[in-house]
Amino acid sequence: MxxxxxxxxxxxxxxxxxxxxxxxxxxxxxxxxxxxxxxxxxxxxxxxxxxxxxxxxxxxxxxxxxxxxxxxxxxxxxxxxxxxxxxxxxxxxxxxxxxxxxxxxxxxxxxxxxxxxxxxxxxxxxxTDEVGAPPPAAGSRLRILVSDSRPPSFTGALEAALGAEIRPMGSAGAKAMAVLRGEAEAYVHAGGQWEWDSAAPVGVALAAGLHCSRIDGSELQYNESHPYLPDLLICRPDLADRILPQLVG
The missing domain is CATH 3.30.540.10 (Fructose-1,6-Bisphosphatase, subunit A, domain 1)
Structure with a gap:
């Protein structure tokens, strides 16, 4: 077999x-x-x-x-x-x-x-074994995806600081794959999540060459005793240094 x-x-x-x-x-x-x-x-x-x-x-x-x-x-x-x-x-x-x-x-x-x-x-x-890199960015204005039910508290400040277009969407997986398809440049979450919300999207996004981290830039850790993983940034790798400073006060 x-x-x-x-x-x-x-x-x-x-x-x-x-x-x-x-x-x-x-x-x-x-x-x-x-x-x-x-x-x-x-x-x-x-x-x-x-x-x-x-x-x-x-x-x-x-x-x-x-x-x-x-x-x-x-x-x-x-x-x-x-x-x-x-x-x-x-x-x-x-x-x-x-x-x-x-x-x-x-x-x-x-x-x-x-x-x-x-x-x-x-x-x-x-x-992870078949995914490719996202297509080229469509324009100069950042499109950032956030939860449509629990957007981060700093969403307005992020929009103003980066001149970004904020787009709400459901499902962490849907948002991460939209970045992979080139429909947005970043996905930011800070309203609370668990390991199962992000493990597969992060695995696929990393395989595609995207940046994935906590909003403070630290590594995402899985199979922890308490599987709570409250925040997340998935974005094009060249944008991480631009976005991350806007996510922590």
Missing amino acids: TVVSDARLAAELAAEAGELLLLLRDAEAGTIDGRELGRKGDNASNVLLLDRLAAERPDDAVLSEESADDKARLTADRVWIIDPLDGSREYGLPDRADWAVHVALWTRGSGIAAAAVAQPALGAVYA
Whole structure:
């Protein structure tokens, strides 16, 4: 039996979970409210991902947003960090495409070693083994993505200091992949996140050559005892020195 690489497995799992979420969304359209749809989607996607990981990588640990945190992962050498449905609010709203599935593998000594982000409503999967560099910037004005539900408190100051265009968007994965596609130059978050929110987007963004860090410029650390990782900057590497000084007071 051929064993697929970790990056290919991440891409396959993210795609499969995404297809399941699309089918569920279509089947439940108009029958339940958006919040309940998001809950059902989170649960169904989580079951699929856990089952597939148990079958394909039975010796690996898993940290999932939708499962109890087994602290045995702290001594494991390989930990899958998954967000079965990033942007459950957006998933539950009609005609929103800014939600995603995150699948990342953390390995001891290397950090995020493989990752994939699926955007099912766009028919897209981005993985560390296939992603390329973003296209050239479209113009001179910075386009910066922020959360549409929890924008950073310094958003107005950032807009003024950089002369930037601030664009709200759901899902951390959706925002990170928009930067990768060249639809924006940066994604900034400071409203609180967890490891599963950023692990896969950061893995893919790093593979594409983008800058990824905390807003103070420090390295993003994963598989920590308390998996809270509250802030994030993903941007084109040549812009990091311009943006970072505006993010810390």
